[in-house]
Amino acid sequence: MFASDLLRALDCCPGGGSSGLLPQLGPRQLLAFTVNCLGNHRYLGFFEDLEQRHKAQVLVEDISDILEEHAEKHFHPYIAYCSNEVYQQRTLQKLISSNAAFREVLREIERRPACGGLPMLSFLILPMQRVTRLPLLTDTLCLKTQGHSERYKAASRALKAISKLVRQCNEGAHRMERMEQMYTLHTQLDFSKVKSLPLISASRWLLKRGELFLVEETGLFRKIASRPTCYLFLFNDVLVVTKKKSEESYMVQDYAQMNHIQVEKIEPSELPLPGGGNRSSSVPHPFQVTLLRNSEGRQEQLLLSSDSASDRARWIVALTHSERQWQGLSSKGDLPQVEITKAFFAKQADEVTLQQADVVLVLQQEDGWLYGERLRDGETGWFPEDFARFITSRVAVEGNVRRMERLRVETDV
Structure with missing residues (x-):
């Protein structure tokens, strides 16, 4: 039980100390927020209700009513927790990287048997991992009760309630992360030239960012000629080119x-040099x-190059996201x-966080990276190929597709 695990870990956290480290910044505060969200609510009553059902029925016939009730009435702390998870993780990483004394205290806590040898981060991310399952x-x-009409209806209602909860958790996490990200970028981007x-908008978020080689400088982009690179910020509705x-x-x-952008993949052999020949060695992965x-109402072209085939593929996918209509x-x-x-x-905006045993539909492969759609909720993104194994059983593949169809239709995900 996650909350009880946290309570044990919280008992290991020093309450004070002459340095005043932990009272102000330490893991006690990080864990306490989790316990307040989960441990002090009817969240724990869920397990009590399951236990009572098991005592009443040695062979439990159904728990759909318990799932539905708690999803609708008592699991809302999950939404608050998941919405703030990004801040907790960032606070923890900031403390670890900037405070040597804190790092040492944290190592000592993580070594204690009550923490099970787990790092602090594993405690912070566990609620999101569990609720999405x-x-x-x-x-x-639902599958097990298809032969029993009333039980199937109850299971379907529970599935809808649970899926609504998970959707709210995901939306809360995305909303808070995007809001913080946009405010940060607002202070970093200089529009004086x-x-x-107006950068900040509730309907705008970052899809991808990064530095690319600028192969040719024309028009406005001659201003970047002193350093043949540009830094792109791609949002869902606008592309911003910076130095x-x-x-x-x-x-x-x-x-x-x-809606005013066109993207074209170019082969190195298609780029002629002024004196003849081509630039295949100096510009290995170009695109236009x-x-x-x-911004001035005119047409401009950027001939860009990335340092790997996978990076070029990721940029092209991101830049054409609104045009792409993957298979139905x-x-x-x-x-x-x-x-x-x-x-x-995920470390970049176009990557997708994945849990062990997640199933992903592969939409594109490139240079050791896969672009796919997470089966359980439809979220897409890139991830390394060596974190996955291909499913070769046709029966398993077809079963996964049927489950995806069921989840999307019955829960309106």
Whole structure:
């Protein structure tokens, strides 16, 4: 039981000390927030109700009513916790990287038997991991009760309630993370050289960012010629082209709305040099971005190059996200599937966090990376191929597609 695990870990946290480290910044505060969210609510009553049902029925016939009641009335602390999880993780990482005394105290706590040898981060991410598993577990109830009309209806109601809860958890986590991210970028992007763009918007979020080689400088982009690179910020509705001034400061050179952008993959052999020949050795992974209507209402072209085939593929996927219409449910049975063999935590905006045993539909493969759709909720993103194994059983593949269809239709995910 997660909350009781945390209570044991919390008992290990020193309450004070002359340094005053832990009372102000330490793991006691990080864990206490979790316990307040989960341990002091009817969250624990869920397990009590399950235990009472088991005592009343040695062979438990159904728990759908318990799942539905708690999802609708008592699991709301999950939403608050998941919405704030990103802040907890960031606070922990900041303390670990900036405070040597804190690191030492944390190591001592993590070594204690009551913590089970687990790092602090594992305690912080566990609620999100567990709540996102509930729809799949509840769907299993639906499968097992298909021969019993009333039980199946009860299981379906529980599945809808659980899926709504998980959707709210995911939306809360995304909303808080995006809000913080946009406020940070607002302070880092300097629009003094171009017409200002109101960056902060509730409907805008970052899809991808990164530095690329600028192969040719034309028009406005001759201003970047002193350093043949540019730094792109791709949002869901606008592309912002900048020159990096420092790690936390960027001079905006231009921007364009996403519906005014065209992207084309180019082979190195297609790039002629002025004196003949081609640039295949110096520009290994080029692609062209055309701003049909830039910040001044004119057309501009950027000939860019990335340092790997996978990075180019990731940029092209991100830049064409609004145009891409992946296969419908009826044809997804033909797509490769992988099972995640070890957890992967997204580090970039276009990556997807995956748990061990997650099933992912593979939409694209490139240079050791896979782009896929997480079966349990439809979220897409990139992840390393060596974190997964391909599912070769046709029966398993077809069963996974049927489960995905059921989850999307019955829960309106």
